[in-house]
Amino acid sequence: MLWPETTKRTDDGELTIGGLAVSDLAEEFGTPLYIYDEVTLRHRARRAVASAFAGGPGSRAVFASKALELPVILAILADEGLGIDVVSGGELFVALKSGVDPHVITFHGNNKSKQELQEAIDAGIELIAVDNLYELDLLEELTTGRSQPVSILLRVNPGIDVHTHDKIATGVLDSKFGFPLWTDDAETAVVRALEIPGIALKGFHSHLGSQLFDERAAELAIEKIVAFAAEMSRKHRIEVAIVSPGGGMGISYLEGMPEMDVAEWMGATADALERSCAMARIPHPSLVFEPGRWIVGPAGVALYRVGSRREIDGVRTYISVDGGMADNIRPTLYEAVYTAELANRNGGDMTETVTIAGKYCESGDVLIRDIDLPSLEPGDLLAVPAAGAYCIPMASNYNLALKPAVVLVSEGKARLIRRRETYGDLLALDALPELS
Numbered sequence: 539m540l541w542p543e544t545t546k547r548t549d550d551g552e553l554t555i556g557g558l559a560v561s562d563l564a565e566e567f568g569t570p571l572y573i574y575d576e577v578t579l580r581h582r583a584r585r586a587v588a589s590a591f592a593g594g595p596g597s598r599a600v601f602a603s604k605a606l607e608l609p610v611i612l613a614i615l616a617d618e619g620l621g622i623d624v625v626s627g628g629e630l631f632v633a634l635k636s637g638v639d640p641h642v643i644t645f646h647g648n649n650k651s652k653q654e655l656q657e658a659i660d661a662g663i664e665l666i667a668v669d670n671l672y673e674l675d676l677l678e679e680l681t682t683g684r685s686q687p688v689s690i691l692l693r694v695n696p697g698i699d700v701h702t703h704d705k706i707a708t709g710v711l712d713s714k715f716g717f718p719l720w721t722d723d724a725e726t727a728v729v730r731a732l733e734i735p736g737i738a739l740k741g742f743h744s745h746l747g748s749q750l751f752d753e754r755a756a757e758l759a760i761e762k763i764v765a766f767a768a769e770m771s772r773k774h775r776i777e778v779a780i781v782s783p784g785g786g787m788g789i790s791y792l793e794g795m796p797e798m799d800v801a802e803w804m805g806a807t808a809d810a811l812e813r814s815c816a817m818a819r820i821p822h823p824s825l826v827f828e829p830g831r832w833i834v835g836p837a838g839v840a841l842y843r844v845g846s847r848r849e850i851d852g853v854r855t856y857i858s859v860d861g862g863m864a865d866n867i868r869p870t871l872y873e874a875v876y877t878a879e880l881a882n883r884n885g886g887d888m889t890e891t892v893t894i895a896g897k898y899c900e901s902g903d904v905l906i907r908d909i910d911l912p913s914l915e916p917g918d919l920l921a922v923p924a925a926g927a928y929c930i931p932m933a934s935n936y937n938l939a940l941k942p943a944v945v946l947v948s949e950g951k952a953r954l955i956r957r958r959e960t961y962g963d964l965l966a967l968d969a970l971p972e973l974s
């Protein structure tokens with residue numbers, strides 16, 4: 539699915555989402571504008587929650603909030619039954635302020651500070667996924683004397699090479715995340731965790747990478763984790779209650795590109811767990827899935843206003859829009875691909891090949907290279923689908939761009955869920971002392 543479920547075209551060719559014409563949204567809220575469709579969000583959350591039951595009792599789906607950490611979105615997803623995972627004190631703060639129950643929050647990250655760990659403990663979150671021995675040392679210090687142990691998972695690296703961009707592959711040999719399973723490091727971490735009375739080791743976590751299309755990756759991770767868990771239960775008498783293959787389910791960014799089927803991915807992982815536990819003769823732990831992109835990516839559309847045009851004879855034609863790398867860094871950062879459609883009118887059948895450039899002062903600020911579109915005029919609206927994940931969270935103020943507004947649309951109503959920044963916001967953090 540490339541566009542939100544409620545996307546339609548009116549008789550005169552205008553794109554509508556959630557029953558609202560994009561030109562009306564642009565008029566009211568300005569551009570660039572990020573539009574989220576509530577129906578799509580809720581449906582995808584429900585599908586993930588339901589599919590996770592395949593893992594058996596206690597299994598669940600947890601939304602990786604780094605993909606989109608807007609309070610209203612977190613509240614909606616939690617309302618649909620997703621847990622929330624966070625990777626910083628900031629994400630934890632926002633999740634709690636959004637009304638998310640601490641008992642469904644997991645804290646990830648490869649360098650949590652002592653203060654962040656303290657905040658997680660104080661909030662009483664469900665799980666801390668410990669990434670390294672340094673964090674275990676910090677947790678020992680922070681939990682000394684506690685009557686109620688803090689539940690942790692150990693993040694392990696199963697060393698599985700996945701087919702995705704290097705910058706979003708995490709479970710490979712050369713990765714900063716997790717205890718490698720092919721050395722003694724993971725066992726050392728288990729032994730160390732068991733020495734700390736203030737923590738309770740509940741199981742193991744891994745995350746192989748993002749935008750994955752082969753459920754075999756998660757199956758392999760589960761097989762390796764269960765083999766390790768079985769060895770640890772024999773040697774160190776631990777009970778493994780939870781295993782997690784992380785997130786990573788791929789979505790469609792281009793017409794004709796597939797997306798991972800959530801039920802298939804979670805079902806295949808659950809089967810792998812069943813098989814591996816039977817083989818290793820250990821009790822069946824629950825599965826925790828952590829989809830991020832899959833939940834929110836297809837629910838969001840970025841809307842830009844077309845501006846200038848530069849034709850370079852025999853080379854290419856650049857069409858510049860009023861956003862770019864400051865609101866969507868992904869194409870510049872890791873060659874992410876997107877498509878777009880002329881959104882405010884029907885452009886007819888005649889197309890030309892153009893490159894959609896952003897407005898920021900970097901030659902690399904290109905959103906889409908070589909796309910066939912109807913001839914675009916200044917003032918036209920261009921809609922980019924599948925912009926719901928990892929765009930707003932990575933937005934910057936480069937060139938002192940104002941971060942875009944975000945609206946949630948549903949049944950013909952639009953609610954502003956993040957206002958556009960103002961010039962005043964750009965100075966909000968600066969001190970302006972007298973320079974005598």
Ligand SMILES: Cc1ncc(COP(=O)(O)O)c(C=O)c1O
Nearest residue numbers: 602745748785786828829830831
């Ligand atoms: C630990 C962990 N879980 C889940 C995710 C979500 O990944 P995705 O958005 O690809 O589903 C990430 C993403 O980096 C992650 O690091």
